Amino acid sequence: MNIKTLIIDDDDISVMLTDILFEDSPFANTTISFSDGVFALEYLKAEYCDDNKYIIILDINMPKMDGWEFLQHIKDIVSPSNTLVFMLSSSTDKLDIEKAATIELVKDYFSKPLTEEHLDKIIECTNN
Amino acid sequence: MKKAEDRYNILIVEDNPGDYVLVEDFLEETNLVRKLHWAESFTHAKTQLSEKEGDIDIILLDLSLPDKDGEELIREIQLYSKNIPIIILTGYPDADFAIKSLAWGVSDYLVKDVLNSTVLSKSILYNIERNKILVNLRKSEQRYSDLFHFSPLPMWVFDRETLKFLDVNDAAIEHYGYSYEEFLQMDITQIRPKEEKEMESLNKSLEIVKKPHHNLFHGEFCHIKKNGQKITVEIRSNSFNYKGRPAEIILVNDVTDRNRHIEAIEIQNEKLKDIAWTQSHVVRAPLARLMGLVKLLGEGRIEESQKRNFYEFIQHSAEELDGIIKGVVDQSQQIKINIDKK
Incomplete structure (x- = not known):
């Protein structure tokens, strides 16, 4: 089973930091980054395959399509069995965290920056 | 002898000395008099009423005085008698006029020819007491009217x-x-x-x-x-x-002003919500970036050749954060409650 790690964030530096962390992880060389939900959605529409495992690191606040809208759109494309979404946002707003908890695809919510502890949780989730 | 508080100060307005003495005699028999005052004309009555304001309990009024008589006399004396009850004493029984005078506010109408101490006593007592009730009623009506007005x-x-x-x-x-x-x-x-x-x-x-x-x-x-x-x-x-x-x-x-205040406060709340959202999403973005960058540098995971870029990223993020904070300050200073008088 191939792992595909999608990093969806309009903040280049944030993407770079996530990438650096992932270099020393099981997800090294599996990352593809998108600066907006729209592009990631197009990718999934074209490339999604049930045999792959998708790890999606998703920002909330993005210009064209935000994280919430993106989740709405992919609901019908992906399956929760092979797709794990981790919200990664600068927001520490309770409303955002509570909202994320209601969405089946979302496995966890992390406030930026991404840390080793977050990474461990992602790995643990992926192995289960 | 009756107790002093059960007796009254009485003003007799009468130009005929013979009639005055007659009334005086009847009054003496009634035992109702504390003090008797006598006015021989309308002018004199006016003076007495002004001087003894609040000190006269009832007026016995002859209807034909040398300086005023009839309806005019009743109307004008009422301007001075205010709330004091008036009993008319007259030599001529005139039923129509008697009824009319009662309508003008006179308390009783007695004919001299059939007067005796019993009739007089009953009329005085009855009308003083009834008048007290009427005055109280009028005061109570006035209080309610004042509450309204x-x-x-x-x-x-x-x-x-x-x-x-x-x-x-x-x-x-x-x-x-x-x-x-x-x-x-x-x-x-x-x-x-x-x-x-x-x-x-x-x-x-x-x-x-x-x-x-x-x-x-x-x-x-x-x-x-x-x-x-x-x-x-x-x-x-x-x-x-x-x-x-x-x-x-x-x-x-x-509630025009109150509603305008509520509206202004609601607008202000909306702006405060915007600020809270900005704090959470926008302000934390460069801050989170700074935290991430500094951590990686601290852990020594960055190659020497890359460090110069990292310092630039840090500088850039710090400037961005500075700009955002200034924006938040500006935004909150713009919140003024505008209550324009339309």
């Missing part, structure tokens, strides 16, 4: 059938700009906007008003002052009988 909130009474204003208080006159006389020429639809929707809501509340014994809060309505200014008012009403007419008493609370 001096209420700091606008109030009015309207006729439930014709919708005409029957009475308005000072606060209503001041608040709406119409004079008392103007109000009494108007009906209540004239202080309402002419729009259909407004008339509908008026009709609806009038339907409720038709049911007796309600004390209702009717909610908010739009009224128009004489100067055309629209105001929002809360209305409370109650039905009662006003001088024989089915009427409605209305209490008005102008």
Whole structure:
């Protein structure tokens, strides 16, 4: 089973930091980054395959399509069995965290920056 | 002998000394007199009443005095007697005039020819006591009228059938700009906007008003002052009988300013929510970036050749954060409650 790690964030530096962390992880060389939900959605529409495992690191606040809208759109494309979404946002707003908890695809919510502890949780989730 | 407090100060207004002595004799028999005063003319009576204000309990009045008589005498002496009961003593029985004089406020009408101490005593006692009750009643009516007229909130009474204003208080006159006389020429639809929707809501509340014994809060309505200014008012009403007419008493609370304040506060709350959202999403973005960058540098995971870029990223993020914080300060300073008088 191939792992595909999608990093969806309009903040280049944030993407770079996530990438650096992932270099020393099981997800090294599996990352593809998108600066907006729209592009990631197009990718999934074209490339999604049930045999792959998708790890999606998703920002909330993005210009064209935000994280919430993106989740709405992919609901019908992906399956929760092979797709794990981790919200990664600068927001520490309770409303955002509570909202994320209601969405089946979302496995966890992390406030930026991404840390080793977050990474461990992602790995643990992926192995289960 | 009766106790002093059971006896009265009596003013006899009588130009005929013979008649005065006659009345004086009867009064002595009654044992009702504390002090007797005698005025021989209307002018003299006037002086006595002014001098002894509050010290006379009842007036016995002869109807024909050298300087004034009849109806004119009654009317003018009442200006000075105020609340003191008046018993007319006359030589001529005139039933029509007797009834009329009672209507003008005279307490009793006695004919001298059939006068005796018993009749006089009964009349004096009866009329002093009855007058006390009437004065109290008048004071009580006055108190209620004052409550209406001096209420700091606008109030009015309207006729439930014709919708005409029957009475308005000072606060209503001041608040709406119409004079008392103007109000009494108007009906209540004239202080309402002419729009259909407004008339509908008026009709609806009038339907409720038709049911007796309600004390209702009717909610908010739009009224128009004489100067055309629209105001929002809360209305409370109650039905009662006003001088024989089915009427409605209305209490008005102008909430225009209050509503404007609430609106301004709601706008302010919206702006504060925007600021909170900005804090969470926008301010934390460069901060989170800084934290991430510094951590990686600290852990020594960055190659020497890359470090220069990292310092630039840090510098850039710090500047971005600075700009955002300045923006937040500006935004919060723009929040002013604007309550423009329309």
